[in-house]
Amino acid sequence: MTGIRTFGRQLSDLPSQLPPELRGPDWVQANPVLIQKHLDRALALSTGGWFAIDASAAITGAPRPYLIAGRELVVWRAEGALRVAPDACPHMGARLSDGSVKAGRLVCPWHGLELADGKHGAWCPFESHDDGVLAWVRLPEEGQDPTARPILSERPEVFLDSIMRMEARCEPRDVIANRLDPWHGVHYHPHTFKRLRVIGIRDDRLVVRVVYGISDRLGIEVDATFHCPDPRTITMTIVDGEGTGSVVETHATPLGAGRTAIIEATLATSERTGFRRALKAAGLIRPFILKAQRRLWVEDAAYAERTYELRQSVNRGNLPQDSLGDSSPRS
Ligand code: FES
Ligand SMILES: [Fe+2]
Numbered sequence: 661m662t663g664i665r666t667f668g669r670q671l672s673d674l675p676s677q678l679p680p681e682l683r684g685p686d687w688v689q690a691n692p693v694l695i696q697k698h699l700d701r702a703l704a705l706s707t708g709g710w711f712a713i714d715a716s717a718a719i720t721g722a723p724r725p726y727l728i729a730g731r732e733l734v735v736w737r738a739e740g741a742l743r744v745a746p747d748a749c750p751h752m753g754a755r756l757s758d759g760s761v762k763a764g765r766l767v768c769p770w771h772g773l774e775l776a777d778g779k780h781g782a783w784c785p786f787e788s789h790d791d792g793v794l795a796w797v798r799l800p801e802e803g804q805d806p807t808a809r810p811i812l813s814e815r816p817e818v819f820l821d822s823i824m825r826m827e828a829r830c831e832p833r834d835v836i837a838n839r840l841d842p843w844h845g846v847h848y849h850p851h852t853f854k855r856l857r858v859i860g861i862r863d864d865r866l867v868v869r870v871v872y873g874i875s876d877r878l879g880i881e882v883d884a885t886f887h888c889p890d891p892r893t894i895t896m897t898i899v900d901g902e903g904t905g906s907v908v909e910t911h912a913t914p915l916g917a918g919r920t921a922i923i924e925a926t927l928a929t930s931e932r933t934g935f936r937r938a939l940k941a942a943g944l945i946r947p948f949i950l951k952a953q954r955r956l957w958v959e960d961a962a963y964a965e966r967t968y969e970l971r972q973s974v975n976r977g978n979l980p981q982d983s984l985g986d987s988s989p990r991s
Pocket of ligand 1: 768
C-alpha cells in the first residue's frame with residue numbers, strides 16, 4: 661500500500677539485497693516447505709511438560725474448570741497461591757469446580773470433603789506456576805522431561821499487559837504455523853498491517869519490517885522477530901523502532917481432540933517518558949489492545965482451522981497430498 665506516512669524511531673537501513681528466498685511476491689516467498697521446516701524445528705523443542713492455562717488474573721479464589729490435554733482440571737487460588745488439580749472429587753467424583761474455597765481448602769460441593777494442597781488418596785494437585793502474566797500447569801507428557809518452570813522467552817522489565825484467550829478447532833501446531841507465515845499479514849489483515857516484509861532469517865528467527873496502521877494514512881514502522889521457545893509458543897519481539905523490547909507471546913494449549921486454546925500475552929513497553937503515565941492508565945488502554953488482538957485472532961483462528969481441516973482431509977485420503985504446496989512463480 662502506498663501513501664501511508666510512518667512515525668516513530670528511525671529504523672536501520674535494509675541490506676541492499678535480500679537473499680533469493682526473500683524476493684518476489686508474497687505468495688512465492690510464503691513457501692510451504694520453508695514454513696514446514698521452521699514448524700518442524702519448533703515441534704522438536706522441549707515443552708518441559710508445561711501448558712499455559714489462562715491469564716494469571718483470570719484465576720481467583722473461585723474454582724474454575726479447564727480442559728487441558730484431555731484432562732479435566734480445577735484451577736483456583738488458595739490464599740493467593742495458584743493450585744491446579746483433577747476436577748473430580750476422590751470420594752464420589754463430584755466436580756470440584758462446582759465447589760468453593762474456604763480457608764485455603766477446596767471444598768467438595770456434594771459431601772463437603774476438604775482438600776488442601778497435598779495428596780488425598782489418588783487425588784493429587786499438579787505442579788503449577790504463576791509467572792505474574794500467565795498461569796501454567798505441568799502435566800505428564802510422553803517423550804518430555806519435566807522442567808522446573810515453563811520455558812519462557814525474554815520479557816520486558818516494565819510493561820503494559822493484555823491477555824487474550826480464545827478457542828479454535830485445530831491443533832496447537834496450526835496456531836504456530838499461522839505465525840510462521842508472516843507473509844499473509846497485509847493480504848489477510850489489511851486493517852492492521854499496511855506494509856510487511858520479511859527482511860531476514862537470523863538464528864532461526866524470521867525478521868519482519870512491518871507498518872502497523874494507526875489510521876488509513878498513518879502507521880508505526882518497526883522491525884520484529886518471530887521465534888518459538890517451545891513447540892506450543894511463538895513469540896514476536898520488537899527489535900527496532902518504537903516499543904523495542906515489547907513482546908507478543910502466543911501460546912497454543914491443546915484442550916481435547918482438535919480443540920486448542922490460543923492464549924496471547926501482549927507485553928508492551930517503551931523508553932518514552934510518557935510510558936510511565938500510560939502504565940497508570942493501563943485500565944483504559946488495555947481494552948483497545950485486547951480488541952486489536954481479538955480481531956486478528958478471529959481471522960487467524962479461521963486460518964488455523966483451515967490448515968487443520970486440510971490436514972485431516974489429506975490424512976483421510978480425501979485430498980491428494982500433492983494438490984497443495986505450489987509456490988512456484990511459473991504458474
Ligand atoms: S463426592 Fe466429594 S465429598 Fe463426596
Ligand atoms: Fe495473521
